[in-house]
Amino acid sequence: MARVIRIVRWDELSPAQKIDVENLKISDQQIEFAGPIHRAVEACTSDLTGDIRGAAIFNGDTIVGFLVLKRRNAAPSWVSTGAAVISALRIDLRFQGLGIGTAALRRLPEWLLAQWADTKSIMLSVDEANEAGRRSYAKAGWVDLGTRDKGRIGWVRYMKRDL
Ligand SMILES: CC(C)(COP(=O)(O)OP(=O)(O)OC[C@H]1O[C@@H](n2cnc3c(N)ncnc32)[C@H](O)[C@@H]1OP(=O)(O)O)[C@@H](O)C(=O)NCCC(=O)NCCS
Numbered sequence: 001m002a003r004v005i006r007i008v009r010w011d012e013l014s015p016a017q018k019i020d021v022e023n024l025k026i027s028d029q030q031i032e033f034a035g036p037i038h039r040a041v042e043a044c045t046s047d048l049t050g051d052i053r054g055a056a057i058f059n060g061d062t063i064v065g066f067l068v069l070k071r072r073n074a075a076p077s078w079v080s081t082g083a084a085v086i087s088a089l090r091i092d093l094r095f096q097g098l099g100i101g102t103a104a105l106r107r108l109p110e111w112l113l114a115q116w117a118d119t120k121s122i123m124l125s126v127d128e129a130n131e132a133g134r135r136s137y138a139k140a141g142w143v144d145l146g147t148r149d150k151g152r153i154g155w156v157r158y159m160k161r162d163l
Contacts (some may be wrong), residue, residue: 010054
């Protein structure tokens with residue numbers, strides 16, 4: 001069961017905690033949805049703009065997930081002005097289905113506003129076939145924008161939560 005869910009910035013993690021993030025596991029099919037963890041970590045470590053935030057998801061003292069937020073020029077071109085975008089969200093396989101992803105997403109707006117106070121909304125794209133992803137976002141308050149585009153592996157949909 002989900003205990004106290006916390007979000008902690010990548011740069012504030014200890015070296016051991018950063019290794020825990022790098023060791024987060026999802027299935028091969030889920031990697032198609034969220035990308036490999038090394039790419040998510042690389043985005044955080046190579047950022048020179050300050051417009052990328054890695055965010056570790058803790059359940060109690062255990063790192064159970066990770067996501068990356070981007071804004072401005074670091075975000076894809078379809079992201080609205082003033083919005084941030086979620087990418088690479090994952091909950092480790094051992095901890096999926098316990099409500100942790102939804103709980104973390106519910107906490108994310110407040111956490112993000114403490115980082116980037118002028119953020120107007122949080123957007124994302126999600127593969128249409130990713131039922132768990134779409135359900136988690138919807139439960140945490142994201143609204144489907146009603147459009148879809150051909151993505152790398154199928155249709156992708158866009159979702160947004162105003163802050
Ligand atoms: C998407 C993800 C972050 C959700 O985190 P989670 O902690 O497992 O999700 P939760 O336990 O909060 O469950 C959220 C909802 O999804 C549903 N769900 C979970 N797996 C599902 C599946 N395979 N099919 C349909 N619904 C599913 C749950 O039942 C729950 O809905 P409910 O409460 O109405 O029953 C996690 O599954 C994950 O890491 N997936 C792989 C990577 C990924 O797809 N990332 C998103 C990229 S956009």
